[in-house]
Amino acid sequence: MIARVHLTRGSAWQATAAYREALAMAEPDGNAQVVAQAWAGLARACYADDPAEAARYAELSLTLPSAAGPVTGELAAGWVALCSGDTASAARYAADVRSEAGRRRDPAGLAEAMELAALAAYRGDAAAVPGRPAARRAAGLVEAAAVWADMGSEVALATNALLRARHAGDRLSEDVARQRLHRLGVCDDAWHIAGPLAAIGPPPVPEVAVQTLGHLAVLLSGTPVPPAGWQSRKARELVKVLAGQLGRPVTRTTLAALLWPQTPPEVANRRLSVLISTVRAVLDPARRHPANRFLVTDPSSVRLNTENVVLDTVRFHDAACAAIAADAAVEGSRDAAAGVDVVARLEVVVGMYTGDFGDDGELTGEWSERPRAAFAELHRDVIRTLARRCLRLDRCDAAAGWYLRLIGEDGYDESAHLGLIAALSAAGRHGEARRRYHDYAKRMHEIDVRPAPFSTT
Template structure:
């Protein structure tokens, strides 16, 4: 089946729908309590300044090191828009202007959950869907008010300076993150992986570089630090399947070119996603035998037998040893 990149909303020409909190009614005490926010009059949490020694880490986030500290954190000499980087592959992290946003800045776990849901989407999320995910079964009138409060909180965290462009946008019915101001590792991996697999299947010359790029972007499953978020499971499986497709394409490429070590490396990484992939187990054993690495092949066969026993599948016997040949077997493998 051919993979197609989902359509995304064009937001470059959209202006901010409202300043932080503009569409938010004054929340009552009950709403603030439901969202875990501080009561009126309580001290707000300020994000930390740019600590000494942090400047050296700025290039790692793709920012110009020629920056200066200001009242709202980092600001470039040219007054470039504030930028946000969101990482959700592995542990969830938000980097604002080169500085990690601490948990205390969110005031509410639901606010973080809202941002996580938006990160998982490849298109704007309707408000009613967000309400159902965050407060299933709650009266829409009540959950709509709660959502407005959370939107205000997320805006303040992502861009506390009201005069600056807002990364979080809404048109009254849907909510999304402005791709011009926010970089998201999930979106980058998704688009890179899909284009890499398509390039491989089309036999394009840039396929290998794209595949290695995609494999490098996958730094862990989606929201590994929040494994009990039921709503996230679809995204977890989707991104994991894309990662596996990239790895299988790399195995095919390396096997065709006789690179045994790379076949082993990508196959072992494939097992991290799916330790019960029988086809991959059998292929690796056959490749190792063909390359004359008999000891490794026997160890891999023992691992394969144990994995199959765990899922109640009868394992195949260790294949007969063959003299080393010049070419590795084809992928996908024939039966041993």
């Protein structure tokens, strides 16, 4: 029914309306099967607004017979229980559904039961460390993924990929899966429907996040620190310098000389000590944590504690390196699906680069220019890798677009020019490829570089 489509796409309000309409039509006719399905759907759709009502609907769905047996109702009851924190009931429902779905040869019910069981175990032991129990949970999710793949259920498969990424702590894979769900038409309201996404919840909001790709922003539990909260421009500069070092320590002597170049060293060092206290007050205004929780200092150095501070520079750097390595790992492989997954990863990483490091111009000199150049070059490496992978997958127009982006940033990038010509030729756009070759040759002559001969391969 259409209500199920709305539920799958995460449209809770539309699903609720459709299920209520189905109830209004089925109850007078005594159609127990439709009524049971509608109550189960309502239990999941209305959970965020009224958990108690959702539990009541789930119980009602189990009182009526259905052609699918108790699978639909027990899954609804299991997800409502899990989202409400009742892991024991969720695990019990998962076991019952797994048995019943197996008996009825219901692969969708079986896969969902495996996910419910895995997440119930995960929620029931949130403090679990890597080991055999964690491996069993992961195995259940992997087994469910295989079932969804056999069924060709793209939304369920993308959801499962997100579950596995969260279980593994792989933020990049989680972002890729979330983007895939959006492309499949699943809206953000899906996180409020009793099901796997609501069970794991959205990504946790970090206590402290520092964004320096573009303009500086420091967020405390998701709330930006206002300009007046900084007390001094030097405090902002110190945070930027440390963010550019990806959590590596910087000596006190270096920081003092950088921030107060015309000041005697002993005076600059005293000012640095005061500035460190100022930054700590910005990052922890209520002073609820030990001094080194966010900003770590010792007698000789200072660094941001990347265990407790989320840096966009670190996220971008690590994700970019991982995506480029993933591309290298599938080089020469005939597995097209692996190449498509690499493209998705690279596209997510490109989106992480929200601007050049310290683009607001507050910090100048070597300590801003070096990281700015390094991050910008890594960003270009990601785009270049993405363009090449698209070309290998015969996504010629996409490859051409990425190469054009590289040329727009650096008109003398020879490899980007040659890649663009190859992409246009592969797409059958030979006239445009020839025109682009003339542009390339002109650029190379301007810098006294001999252009490569024109080639359509």
